[in-house]
Amino acid sequence: MHNDSQALPPPGSAPSGRPEPTSSSDPLGAALPRGSRASLGRWLTAMVLAAVAVALLSSALLIENFARAHAERRAVESLRQVAVDFRDALDRGMAQQFKEVRVLAQLEPFRRFDDPEAMRRALDQVQIGFDHFAWLGVTDAQGRVVAAAGGLLDGVDVSRRPWWQGARKGAPFVGDVHSALLLEKLLPRQSEPWRFVDFAVPLLDGRGQLQGVFGVHLSWSWARQIKSELIDATMASHQADALVLGQGGAVILGPSDLEGKTVPIRPEEGVGLRHHEADGVEYFAVSVPSQGYGPYPGLGWTVLVRQPVALALEDYYQLRRQIVLSAVLLLAAAVPVSWWLARRMSRPLDELSRAIARRHHLGDDALPSVGGYREAAMLSNALQELSRRQAAQDRSLAELNASLEQRVVARTEELRDALLRQESSERRLRTITDNLPVLISYIDADQRVRFLNATFHGWMGMAPEQALGRTLSEVIGPVLHEQRADFLKGALAGVRQRFETRSEANGVARDLLAEYVPDVRPDGTVAGVYTLATDITAFKQVERELDRLSRVDPLTGLPNRRQFESRLSESLARTRRGGRTLGLMFLDLDHFKQVNDTLGHAAGDVVLKVFADRVRGVIRETDQLCRLAGDEFVLILENLAEPREATLVAQKVVEAVRVPLALSGTELRLSTSIGVACHDGGDESEVALLGRADDALYAAKDAGRDCWRSAD
Structure with missing residues (x-):
């Protein structure tokens, strides 16, 4: 083990059994991985600054969100209060006008239909006191104007107008805002088109019968005056405006460029709408529906008050700028503090890293002891112990390397032999399977x-x-x-x-x-x-040939008895399902034994084949002819309409067989006896049907042969 007094080996050399370092500047001869070139001090500085930035950003966002929500809530509530005040003023004003009209309709002069002039004078006097009534008039029960203020529309039929139609039903009527159709040319010209709200009260006699209708056209300039006095002065300083929307969403009161247009929002009571834009300006908007007042039912109007978002949130935007400036100043102040703390914490580790960087191998020399804080001292002691263990392991590895090459060579030979044996085994298996x-x-x-x-x-x-x-x-x-x-x-x-x-x-x-x-x-x-x-x-x-031979007569090629039994069962089943008639014939070649006795069995075989061919020649392809044994044949006829069809086939077979046959220079006269039995789809069994056909065959033989007899 190396001690502190030993010197480091010269550059370019390495202790025995140790790899050459890749770079003299890299600790332990290993290249630093990508992303590890920055010092601990820089990482700590970046982490502290990041923590400060995150804390400042989080606090700023929380304050900013709270301030914005508060500013939006305050703006919407202010707009809502204005909208409610405007709505209430409109409802109360309309209720007052409605009440005045109903009181006027009760005056005695407006019920004297026999004195139109007195009625007209009374209407003129009322219009002087109520200048917002653009037109007042009384009609008869047929809808013709009897008298009107100023004589406007006297004698005109207004029975098709909505206000008259509404009042003739017996109840006071209030109509929505509309333009002037009949009065536009009669009333004085003004800067804006005339528009009215209609009031109509039915005039009834003592029996409740309609005498006429008292009608009033309230000039819509009255509502514009209320808006100007109550709203415009207050809202002008805030660059806000108020709109009155009709039932269809069209503006009936507001800026002149918007009246008659539909506002592209859905009014919802008490809700601030952020995405209401007009002419590229984003607005806060609050809508409040009208509710009526007293007997006045209301016309479904909606008061919409709006204010530009930029103006409503002006105080919030100023606060946000102050928050951003404060955060930047705090972050700038945190930079030197972070750098000082990081340098103080990283100094012990910097000493260790410089000591490690000066050596090519961890076990070359003892590492210095560093302090500063407990974790750095523990790391220094651990590295010193690791250095001692590394020197011991180096000696062990040097001994192991000496024998490793021999073991690799031996193992390689063993693997080569195993591969050769496997290839030989595979060739043998391939040869066996291929053959x-x-x-x-x-x-x-x-x-x-x-x-x-x-x-x-x-x-x-x-x-x-x-x-x-x-x-x-x-x-x-x-x-x-x-x-x-x-x-x-x-x-x-x-x-x-x-x-x-x-x-x-x-x-x-x-x-x-x-x-x-x-x-x-x-x-x-x-x-x-x-x-x-x-x-x-x-x-x-x-196997298939044996099965065929077991089911076919080899002489005539006809189905034999075995196949006949299965075909008869199938035919009976089809007959019962289809509801048709099945015919069964037993055929016997007359005096066939004499042919065998006189001409031999070869001639008898020829006679049998000729007999089979003649029968096949007069029956349908769907009919089934089978040979049971010797000269016994059976014929199955399916899908017959009636039993008589079977007897007709039997007669054809008898006639076809009678044709003389030249055989070995001898002319033979052949004949056959046939027994016919028919099945109509009942419960009769196969055995019973065969028995009846057999009985009929014997009846034909008793009748002298060369004929047929039917069991039916």
Whole structure:
């Protein structure tokens, strides 16, 4: 172990068994990783400044959010109070006008329809005292103006006007703001178009019958005067304005450039709307709906008071600037304090780092002891202990390196021998599998082909190397894959599968016996499936031929007794379902034994084949002719409309068989006897139906043969 009195080795040299350092300026000969070049003092300074910045930013944001919310709330509440005052003034004013109209309608002069002149004088006097009434008049029960102030519209029919229609129903009427249609040309001109609010009171006699209507057009300049006296002077200093919206949202009272236009907001009571803009200016807006007053029901108006956001939040913006300035000053003051604290905390670690940077290896020399705070002293002691242990490990490593190369060489030879043995084993297995007359493959859990023997090329016409790594569906096609999908799924679930299938590939159809053997891991999961497919085409062909011979008469090619029994059962079932008629015939070749005895069995076989051909020639393709044994035949007729159709077929068969047959120079006269039985879909069994047909056959023979008889 090195002691404090030993000198460091000269640059460029290293102790025995130690690696050369990559840079003389890097501690322990190792390059510093990216991002580690800054000193601890700088990191601490940055962290303290970051903490101060986060604290200042958080505090500033909290104060700023609170101040903004308070400023917005105060602005909205102020606007709301103005809107409520304006709304109440309008409602009370309209209620007062409504009350005045109702009182005037009760005056005696306005009920004397026999003296229109006296009524007109009274109207003129009322208009002098109520100058905001632009027009006053009385109509008769048919809607014609009897008398009006100033004689305006005398004799005019106003029965179609909404105010008259509303009053004729028997109750006082208040109409919404509208423009002047009839009075525009009669009234004096003014700077703005005339607009009115209509009042109408029905004039009833003692029996409650309508005598006429007392109507008043209140000039809308009255509302503009209220707005000017109550609102405009107060709101002007704040650059705010008040609007009155009709039921459809159109401005009925407000700046002249907005009247008649629809304000693009939905009025909601008591809610400050930040996103109400007009002419590029963002507003706070508060809307208050009218509620009526006393007997005046209200017209659904909405008072909307708005103020530019920039003006409403002016005090808040000034406070925010002061908060930002204060935060910047505090952050600037925190920079020197952070730097001083960071230097004081990092000084012990800087001493250790400089000591480590002067050596090429940790175990070269003893490290100095540093203090300052407890953690730095503990780190210094730990590094000194680590330096001592590092020197001991260096000696151990030097001894171990001496024997390591020999062990690596020995291990390399062992691995080479193992690889050679494995390659030899794989060649033997490949040779065995390539020469087996079966198709062997391995499919992994993702259904990808990982192994194929040479048989695959002969069967599929594709080199095994082209199929490896592809999915089974891509290799054999979706049709063949669908046939094997369920079995492959079962094998991948861990159950061995054995099944037969028929497939066509490379232009050859094969019957295959396939086995799927799961490749089960020690933990019970399935890694893949081994498949073995054996070509059993020859065996299946023999099996099918034997089955055919067992069901077909080899002489005539007709179905034999075994096949007849199954076909009769199927025909009866179809007849019961379809509700049609089935005909069953027993046919017997007359005197067939004499042909065999006189001409031989070869001639008898010819006669049987001719008989079968003649019967087939007169029946339908859907009718089924079977040979039971010897010269006994049976014919099944389906889908008959009535039993008579079966007897017609029997007659055709009798006539077709009668044609003479030239055989070995001898002309033979053939004939047949037929027994016919019909089934109409009832509960009759097969045995009963066969018995009736057999009885009918014997009846035909008793009748002299060469004829047919029906059991029905």
